[in-house]
Amino acid sequence: MDHRYRRFGRERAGGGGVGEGAAASMGSTSDIRSSLVERFERSTGQLAGARLGWLDALRQEARTRFDQIGVPGVRDEDWKYTNIAPALRELPGPVLAGEVDFASRAARALVEGLPGLAEPAPAIVFVDGHFAPGLSRLDASVRGVSISSLRELLGRDPDRLQGRLGKFLPSAAHGLIALNSAFLDDGAVVEISAGATCNQPIHLVFVSTRREEPFVSQPRNVIVAGDGSSALVVEHYLGEEGARVLTNTVTEIELGRSAAFGHVRLQREPAGAFHVARVQIEQGEGSALTSHAFGFGAALSRTELAVRLGGENAECTLHGLYAVHGKQHVDHHTMVDHAAPRTRSNQLYKGVLDDDSRGVFTGRVLVRALAQKIKAMQTNPVLLLGDGAIAETRPQLEIYADDVACNHGASIGRINEEAMFYLRSRGIDPREARRLMVYGFAAEVVESLVPEALRESIGALVASHVGTLGARGLLA
Amino acid sequence: MLLRIHDLHAEIDGKPILRGIDLEVGAGEVHAVMGPNGSGKSTLAQLLAGREVYTVTRGEVTFDGKNLLEMPADLRAREGLFLSFQYPIELPGIANSYFLKAAVNAVRRHRGLSELDAVDFLIAARAKMKLVGLREDFLHRSVNEGFSGGEKKRNEIFQMAMLEPRLAILDETDSGLDVDALRTVAEGVNSLRSPDRAIVVITHYQRLLDYIVPDKTHVLAGGRIVRSGGPDLAREVEERGYGWITGTADSGESVPVAAA
Numbered sequence: 001m002d003h004r005y006r007r008f009g010r011e012r013a014g015g016g017g018v019g020e021g022a023a024a025s026m027g028s029t030s031d032i033r034s035s036l037v038e039r040f041e042r043s044t045g046q047l048a049g050a051r052l053g054w055l056d057a058l059r060q061e062a063r064t065r066f067d068q069i070g071v072p073g074v075r076d077e078d079w080k081y082t083n084i085a086p087a088l089r090e091l092p093g094p095v096l097a098g099e100v101d102f103a104s105r106a107a108r109a110l111v112e113g114l115p116g117l118a119e120p121a122p123a124i125v126f127v128d129g130h131f132a133p134g135l136s137r138l139d140a141s142v143r144g145v146s147i148s149s150l151r152e153l154l155g156r157d158p159d160r161l162q163g164r165l166g167k168f169l170p171s172a173a174h175g176l177i178a179l180n181s182a183f184l185d186d187g188a189v190v191e192i193s194a195g196a197t198c199n200q201p202i203h204l205v206f207v208s209t210r211r212e213e214p215f216v217s218q219p220r221n222v223i224v225a226g227d228g229s230s231a232l233v234v235e236h237y238l239g240e241e242g243a244r245v246l247t248n249t250v251t252e253i254e255l256g257r258s259a260a261f262g263h264v265r266l267q268r269e270p271a272g273a274f275h276v277a278r279v280q281i282e283q284g285e286g287s288a289l290t291s292h293a294f295g296f297g298a299a300l301s302r303t304e305l306a307v308r309l310g311g312e313n314a315e316c317t318l319h320g321l322y323a324v325h326g327k328q329h330v331d332h333h334t335m336v337d338h339a340a341p342r343t344r345s346n347q348l349y350k351g352v353l354d355d356d357s358r359g360v361f362t363g364r365v366l367v368r369a370l371a372q373k374i375k376a377m378q379t380n381p382v383l384l385l386g387d388g389a390i391a392e393t394r395p396q397l398e399i400y401a402d403d404v405a406c407n408h409g410a411s412i413g414r415i416n417e418e419a420m421f422y423l424r425s426r427g428i429d430p431r432e433a434r435r436l437m438v439y440g441f442a443a444e445v446v447e448s449l450v451p452e453a454l455r456e457s458i459g460a461l462v463a464s465h466v467g468t469l470g471a472r473g474l475l476a
Numbered sequence: 477m478l479l480r481i482h483d484l485h486a487e488i489d490g491k492p493i494l495r496g497i498d499l500e501v502g503a504g505e506v507h508a509v510m511g512p513n514g515s516g517k518s519t520l521a522q523l524l525a526g527r528e529v530y531t532v533t534r535g536e537v538t539f540d541g542k543n544l545l546e547m548p549a550d551l552r553a554r555e556g557l558f559l560s561f562q563y564p565i566e567l568p569g570i571a572n573s574y575f576l577k578a579a580v581n582a583v584r585r586h587r588g589l590s591e592l593d594a595v596d597f598l599i600a601a602r603a604k605m606k607l608v609g610l611r612e613d614f615l616h617r618s619v620n621e622g623f624s625g626g627e628k629k630r631n632e633i634f635q636m637a638m639l640e641p642r643l644a645i646l647d648e649t650d651s652g653l654d655v656d657a658l659r660t661v662a663e664g665v666n667s668l669r670s671p672d673r674a675i676v677v678i679t680h681y682q683r684l685l686d687y688i689v690p691d692k693t694h695v696l697a698g699g700r701i702v703r704s705g706g707p708d709l710a711r712e713v714e715e716r717g718y719g720w721i722t723g724t725a726d727s728g729e730s731v732p733v734a735a736a
């Protein structure tokens with residue numbers, strides 16, 4: 001527990017206990033640890049860059065760290081509302097490269113149906129955690145942009161990664177990040193040279209297939225955007241229906257001075273999946289980040305977005321939309337560290353919760369003593385559709401400077417009956433009216449997406465996804 | 477009779493609001509409904525459009541011979557009933573064009589007509605927007621969001637023109653309109669007048685009735701129609717207020733009688 005963080009507010013709606021079943025899982029953390037490592041042993045001989053001293057040291061250190069802290073439990077303040085232990089109790093091991101069916105029709109079909117993936121946008125695809133050259137489109141590369149598989153790069157030119165991997169990941173971060181580091185093997189590396197402008201979105205695609213055994217997939221991605229560069233990266237996480245995957249992914253992003261960078265995350269994992277993600281972003285002076293995080297899939301997901309505004313005048317806009325149903329659990333956790341003067345952050349996370357689903361949003365904002373003239377905004381409106389749905393919202397503001405404009409708000413509401421009546425009074429049936437209302441609520445998050453082609457394809461995806469939610473539990 | 481209301485009583489949360497309304501509106505007719513604030517005009521309009529917050533405790537309503545009270549709101553609209561809201565609601569995130577196309581096509585399907593595609597819809601929409609004096613960019617904005625009061629009212633009439641209802645109920649569509657807008661709105665309404673359609677205009681002012689001359693005028697007070705007459709009744713109300721009808725020297729409420 002970290003008592004430094006003051007809790008400014010928390011709102012709950014709906015009934016039912018939060019984090020129930022937690023007690024039963026607490027005693028088993030050490031079992032998880034040993035079974036986990038056992039299952040990973042099989043892969044260790046085959047890990048990328050096994051002969052590199054610095055990489056070996058990095059893995060060893062992470063492994064030691066993991067042995068110390070294990071997996072996060074609901075007793076950690078940061079994990080209070082998201083109980084990951086049941087997902088890890090039967091923790092599966094990774095799939096070896098030789099076991100992957102890269103010609104899988106299901107994987108191909110999923111990749112071809114991706115939103116925004118129109119030619120000639122470059123795409124790097126991974127199946128069950130391993131680079132799939134046949135599904136990737138790296139020849140579409142743009143000048144000044146290099147896209148590679150981490151594993152390949154570690155074989156070909158490891159110096160480019162030394163000192164970069166783990167550079168900005170806090171050592172105190174939780175056990176699952178350590179686990180990712182301890183067995184890191186493959187993922188995407190995107191390097192954008194200083195001054196380069198890439199107009200096409202760069203797609204990183206992680207597909208899971210249905211396998212006989214459950215498995216873990218731990219992509220490790222590194223993105224470096226040079227000074228004055230401009231680019232957009234879209235991370236897709238999806239899988240075949242019935243795939244039993246635990247995705248535990250880490251993406252490290254470094255933005256140089258005055259870089260303009262867009263990051264989109266589309267988490268659409270299949271119903272049986274668990275998804276844990278950390279996006280760690282370091283921003284240089286005058287850089288601008290626009291992030292869109294969509295959380296639609298998985299039985300349980302936890303997405304952490306940690307941004308350090310390390311240079312003066314750096315700014316970030318963090319937009320998120322989570323929309324889930326059934327018994328899904330979705331947790332978005334943002335951490336913005338205002339470490340330099342005149343930095344700005346603006347967060348808008350919207351949630352749509354149907355049926356008995358749960359949505360958690362924690363937005364931590366840290367303003368350090370030397371960081372004056374700061375602007376930090378945060379809002380988290382949630383639309384509850386299901387009677388059993390529960391929303392948790394936790395703004396956490398920790399402010400040590402005094403020249404700070406800071407604002408946060410959260411609201412939890414239901415479909416506006418007056419608006420429903422207006423729509424119906426025009427002949428629109430309740431099902432369509434509800435769908436429109438839910439989309440209308442979500443649309444704000446999509447509207448800020450550029451370029452237009454991507455906004456349209458993601459908008460269509462959002463419309464069809466929330467449409468399936470809106471169609472449930474009709475009033476009339 | 478297109479609309480027949482007989483002995484209609486309705487309440488909300490146990491509080492009676494309509495206390496026995498009788499009203500018949502024939503095809504081709506225009507009726508004006510006036511009455512003091514809080515007398516139940518909007519309640520009647522909303523109830524007819526299918527708002528479910530009101531409980532009907534007595535009486536019947538038929539629309540073209542069908543039991544209106546049994547129909548859900550959206551079916552009433554598809555059957556040809558239209559309500560122009562006194563306070564149109566804002567729908568953030570829902571594009572006016574998307575919303576209206578969905579509405580138009582829902583109504584067209586119900587009438588056995590083919591759906592309008594994007595191009596046909598746009599052509600029709602442009603023509604009607606011109607009629608009510610709305611710029612085309614209003615199509616791409618969220619429904620009513622950030623519209624001025626007058627723009628919201630024009631948007632209501634624009635929707636009416638697109639949906640071509642058989643019975644249009646206009647709830648204070650004239651309130652808050654400038655003189656030019658008033659004329660534009662009246663023209664929009666008049667263009668809809670035809671022998672097989674009817675219009676009920678709820679208003680506080682004679683002004684609108686100078687443009688849309690009603691066949692009949694009714695005064696609603698205390699949840700009842702207390703007087704009916706021809707176009708002259710509206711003028712009389714404008715001059716004398718409601719006291720002489722409702723039986724008190726003053727209606728006791730702030731009735732904006734004389735138009736500003």
Ligand SMILES: Nc1ncnc2c1ncn2[C@@H]1O[C@H](COP(=O)(O)OP(=O)(O)OP(=O)(O)O)[C@@H](O)[C@H]1O
Pocket residue numbers: 488493511512513514515516517518519520529562
């Ligand atoms: N949803 C509601 N809940 C409670 N009371 C209501 C509701 N709707 C209407 N009423 C009450 O019913 C009465 C009639 O209201 P209504 O809006 O129909 O009046 P009106 O004749 O349209 O008035 P105005 O000229 O001011 O528009 C009022 O006393 C009002 O407060």
Ligand SMILES: [Mg+2]
Pocket residue numbers: 517518519562647648
């Ligand atoms: Mg009224």
